[in-house]
Amino acid sequence: MILCNESWPTSVKRPAAGYDRVVVIAPVVRGGGVMKGVHEQVAELGDEARVALVEPDAEQFRAVIGRRAVSSLLDPARRAPAARAGRRHGLEVASQVAAVWND
Incomplete structure (x- = not known):
């Protein structure tokens, strides 16, 4: 999962969208400005995805x-x-x- 700028194309903004298993290694979890935090991005994957979030x-x-x-x-x-x-x-x-x- 990538912290991303909302103006980027969807395929770049949400590279994990559509997958049923996602492992996120997030050395930085906070967002800033137009960049969403990793917790918000994981939530956007929905209930269909099983997610392991590794954060500091x-x-x-x-x-x-x-x-x-x-x-x-x-x-x-x-x-x-x-x-x-x-x-x-x-x-x-x-x-x-x-x-x-x-x-």
């Missing part, structure tokens, strides 16, 4: 990146802790993804 764990994110996220995201000192947190989170959500993907 807020607590782990704050623990690794801190409160000044924008200035910390590219800090090389945070790469290893961020990778470890991402791996832990991936293991936590793996069953949710498998339930959608492996039906």
Whole structure:
């Protein structure tokens, strides 16, 4: 699923539309301006689609990146802790993804 601009063609705006199983990996969940947030985009898929939404764990994110996220995201000192947190989170959500993907 792609956060997208509403002026884009439908085939680009809603690449997951029409699929019955969708796995969304969303490193950023908030929208902004004309871009809808990922939760709103997932809701637009309707009840027919089984969706696994993988988004950052807020607590782990704050623990690794801190409160000044924008200035910390590219800090090389945070790469290893961020990778470890991402791996832990991936293991936590793996069953949710498998339930959608492996039906």
